Amino acid sequence: xxxxxxxxxxxxQSGVSIKTVSRVLNRxxxxxxxxxxxxQAAVAALHYRPNISARxxxxxxxxxxxxxxxxxxxGYITDVQLGAIARCREEGYHLIVEPIDSTAADLEAxxxxxLATLRMDGVILTAPVCDHPVVLAALERxxxxxxxxxxxxxxDRSASVGMDDRLAAYEMTKHLIGLGHSDIGFIxxxxxxxxxxARHQGFMAAMADSGLTVRSERVEQGYxxxxxxxxxxERLLGGEDRPTAIFASNDDMALGVMAxxxxxxxxxxxxxxxxxxxxxxxxxxxxxQLTTVRQPISAMAGAAxxxxxNGVTWEEGDAPPSKLLDFELVIRESTGPAAT
Amino acid sequence: xxxxxxxxxxxxQSGVSIKTVSRVLNRxxxxxxxxxxxxQAAVAALHYRPNISARxxxxxxxxxxxxxxxxxxxGYITDVQLGAIARCREEGYHLIVEPIDSTAADLEAxxxxxLATLRMDGVILTAPVCDHPVVLAALERxxxxxxxxxxxxxxDRSASVGMDDRLAAYEMTKHLIGLGHSDIGFIxxxxxxxxxxARHQGFMAAMADSGLTVRSERVEQGYxxxxxxxxxxERLLGGEDRPTAIFASNDDMALGVMAxxxxxxxxxxxxxxxxxxxxxxxxxxxxxQLTTVRQPISAMAGAAxxxxxNGVTWEEGDAPPSKLLDFELVIRESTGPAAT
DNA sequence: ACGCAATCAGACAGCGCTGTCAAGAATGAA
DNA sequence: TTCATTCTTGACAGCGCTGTCTGATTGCGT
Numbered sequence: 001x002x003x004x005x006x007x008x009x010x011x012x013q014s015g016v017s018i019k020t021v022s023r024v025l026n027r028x029x030x031x032x033x034x035x036x037x038x039x040q041a042a043v044a045a046l047h048y049r050p051n052i053s054a055r056x057x058x059x060x061x062x063x064x065x066x067x068x069x070x071x072x073x074x075g076y077i078t079d080v081q082l083g084a085i086a087r088c089r090e091e092g093y094h095l096i097v098e099p100i101d102s103t104a105a106d107l108e109a110x111x112x113x114x115l116a117t118l119r120m121d122g123v124i125l126t127a128p129v130c131d132h133p134v135v136l137a138a139l140e141r142x143x144x145x146x147x148x149x150x151x152x153x154x155x156d157r158s159a160s161v162g163m164d165d166r167l168a169a170y171e172m173t174k175h176l177i178g179l180g181h182s183d184i185g186f187i188x189x190x191x192x193x194x195x196x197x198a199r200h201q202g203f204m205a206a207m208a209d210s211g212l213t214v215r216s217e218r219v220e221q222g223y224x225x226x227x228x229x230x231x232x233x234e235r236l237l238g239g240e241d242r243p244t245a246i247f248a249s250n251d252d253m254a255l256g257v258m259a260x261x262x263x264x265x266x267x268x269x270x271x272x273x274x275x276x277x278x279x280x281x282x283x284x285x286x287x288x289q290l291t292t293v294r295q296p297i298s299a300m301a302g303a304a305x306x307x308x309x310n311g312v313t314w315e316e317g318d319a320p321p322s323k324l325l326d327f328e329l330v331i332r333e334s335t336g337p338a339a340t
Numbered sequence: 341x342x343x344x345x346x347x348x349x350x351x352x353q354s355g356v357s358i359k360t361v362s363r364v365l366n367r368x369x370x371x372x373x374x375x376x377x378x379x380q381a382a383v384a385a386l387h388y389r390p391n392i393s394a395r396x397x398x399x400x401x402x403x404x405x406x407x408x409x410x411x412x413x414x415g416y417i418t419d420v421q422l423g424a425i426a427r428c429r430e431e432g433y434h435l436i437v438e439p440i441d442s443t444a445a446d447l448e449a450x451x452x453x454x455l456a457t458l459r460m461d462g463v464i465l466t467a468p469v470c471d472h473p474v475v476l477a478a479l480e481r482x483x484x485x486x487x488x489x490x491x492x493x494x495x496d497r498s499a500s501v502g503m504d505d506r507l508a509a510y511e512m513t514k515h516l517i518g519l520g521h522s523d524i525g526f527i528x529x530x531x532x533x534x535x536x537x538a539r540h541q542g543f544m545a546a547m548a549d550s551g552l553t554v555r556s557e558r559v560e561q562g563y564x565x566x567x568x569x570x571x572x573x574e575r576l577l578g579g580e581d582r583p584t585a586i587f588a589s590n591d592d593m594a595l596g597v598m599a600x601x602x603x604x605x606x607x608x609x610x611x612x613x614x615x616x617x618x619x620x621x622x623x624x625x626x627x628x629q630l631t632t633v634r635q636p637i638s639a640m641a642g643a644a645x646x647x648x649x650n651g652v653t654w655e656e657g658d659a660p661p662s663k664l665l666d667f668e669l670v671i672r673e674s675t676g677p678a679a680t
Numbered sequence: 681a682c683g684c685a686a687t688c689a690g691a692c693a694g695c696g697c698t699g700t701c702a703a704g705a706a707t708g709a710a
Numbered sequence: 711t712t713c714a715t716t717c718t719t720g721a722c723a724g725c726g727c728t729g730t731c732t733g734a735t736t737g738c739g740t
Contacts, residue, residue, distance in 0.1 A: 007696065018697085019722095022697070032717085032719090049457045053392075057393040074413075074414040074621065077418055095437055097437050098435075281414065396695090396727090399729080
C-alpha cells in the first residue's frame, strides 16, 4: 500500500506553498512558468494524486457525473457509458451509474438522498427516465444540472442532445419506397418513450409525401421488446393480405419480425423486407443482417458530458442549449426490392 | 436548490451533540434508544443527508465501489452493474464504472491515478481485466481490495466468485448426448478468457465419460464473437461430413452457427442442434430460441459486492474466499433429437 | 447506602484540499 | 525616480464529517 502522499509533500519537495501547488494542479493563471515546472516535476516524481474527497469538500466541484437509466437495452446503456466516460476522463471526472426504477412508488425517496449525498456536478439522463417528472423535479430542487438524451418533450426545460428521429424514420421509409414497396407495415415503439412518436410521424410523412396511403391495420402498437415485435408481426403477417415490407421502430422488434418471417417461411428480403432502428449489436447477429438506423449514442453521451463539464447555462427565457447529432442509415441485407 | 443542511443542524434540532448524530448515522452502539429516535426524527424532518465527501475525507471509507471491465458483451456488463448496485445501495455505497482498455500500453498510467484519487473501498473485476497482471498489481500496490468474477487463473491471489464452467459445459454436453448425438462439434472461446478452457474441458470430459471420441476437426477455435462463430461454423458445416450438433462456448458464437445453418438451409434443430452458453438477451431473439447455460451474472456481482462491503480478508497462507454460484441449463428449441 | 464497571454523550482535533485576502515582487507610466 | 498597477505567492480559515479521548450517567452487586 503506497502510503498516501499529500499536496503537502509536493509543496515541500518543490519549495513552494501548498496553495501554489493547488494552483498548478487546477491550471489557475498567475503562476510563473518556472514555478509551475518545478511543481509539475515534483508531482511527477512523487506520483502525487490529489484526493478527490478533499477536493470536493473544500471546493465546489465533486468531479462526479451521474448517469441515470432505467433499463433500456444493455447495448444502449453501455454505449452511453462509454461515450460519457471518454469525455469525463479528459477532465479527471468519474462516472457514477444509477439504475432507476421509474415505476417505483418511492422514486423520490430513492433519488433525493443520492443527489444530496453525492452532490454530483451533473447528471446525464436517458429515456425513459429523462421524461420522468419526479426525477426532473428532484434534480431541479437539488440544483443538480442535467442534460437529457433524446427527451420526449418539454425541450425547453433543460439542455438536451438527440438526433432527428423523425427525419431518420422518414429517410428509412423513403429507402423502402425507393425499393418499390408501397404496402409497408409499421410497428410503433413504447408510448412512454419520446422517440416513438417522432418515428411514427416520420414514417407517415414519408408515405404521404410519396402519395401512398397507410391502411390503419398496417400500423401496430409495439413496446420496443422482441416479444411485442413478434406479436405485432404475427398480426401483420398472419393472413393472406400482407405488406411487402415492415419497418419496426427499433431493432429488437425488427428481430421479432424476422423470427415470425422465419417461422412462416417468408424469405427475407425476397418476400418481406424488414427494417429496424438503433443498430444494436443484435442487428448484425441475424441472418440476413438487419437494415437499420445507426444512432450516434456514444457521441450523444459525449456531447451531454461535454455540456455538463462546461457548465450548461442559458438565459431565463431563452431556449436551453440543445444539440442534434447526425444519424446514419445502415443498409444491410434485410431490405430488398419489392416482389412484383 | 435546497440549501445544504448539515449534521450540525440535526444536532441542534435534536438537542444532542454533533458526534452523537454521527453515531446514530453510522449505527454505532452505545446510543440510548430514546436518543437515537430523537435524532432519527430530526434527520427525517430536515431531510438531512450526510455529505459523502466529508465522510470519506474524515473517515476511512469512501462509499465507492468500482467496476472495471473491458468490453465483454453489453448484456454482461449491465447485469454486473445491476447486481452490484443492488447490494451497494443497501449500504449507501455507489458504483463507479471504469472501462479499461487492457491492450493499452499505458494501462498503468491510466489506472494508478484513478485508484489514488478515488480511494475506492473495493473493486469488482470482470474478465478479461480480472486476469490482467498490470491491473492486479496496481490494485495491490494501492491497497485496494478487489474481487474477481470468473477469473481464469491464480485463484489464490484474491477473493473471487464464479460458477463451475466446466461442470456446466459437461452437463450441456450430456444433454446433447442424451438426445442421441454422438458426433458433436465444439467451438472454443477466446484463449485469453479463463472460462474458455474450463468449458472445453467439460465438453471433452462428458464425451469421454460417454465413451465418445472427439475428432480433432470437430473442435474449432473461436473468439467469443459472432463473426468467429460464424467462421468456425462454416468450417464445421462446410462439407458433406458434418456433426449433428454444435456446442459453442458462448451465445454470440452460437448465433453465428445458427446464421450459417440458416444460410445452408440446415433446419435447426431437426438437422442440426445448436447449444450456446451465457443466456444473453440474443438467445431469445433468434428463431428457434437458443438452448444455453444461464450464468447467474447479477448474483455473482452481488456476491462480489457483498464480499467487498464486508471486508474480504483471509489469513496469509489460507486460500482466499471464493464463492461458486449455481448455473442453470436453459433448454429451448435449438436442440433436439439427433437425426437417425 | 457505596463503589466499580459498563453505558452514554460531548469536546476537540484534524482528514487534504480550495477560497479569500493580503503582502511582496515586478512592471509600466509619469 | 516615484507611484500606481498588475502579477505572483503565501497565510489562514474552514468544507462537513469521523476518530479519539475524556467526562457524565447509569446499573448492579453487596
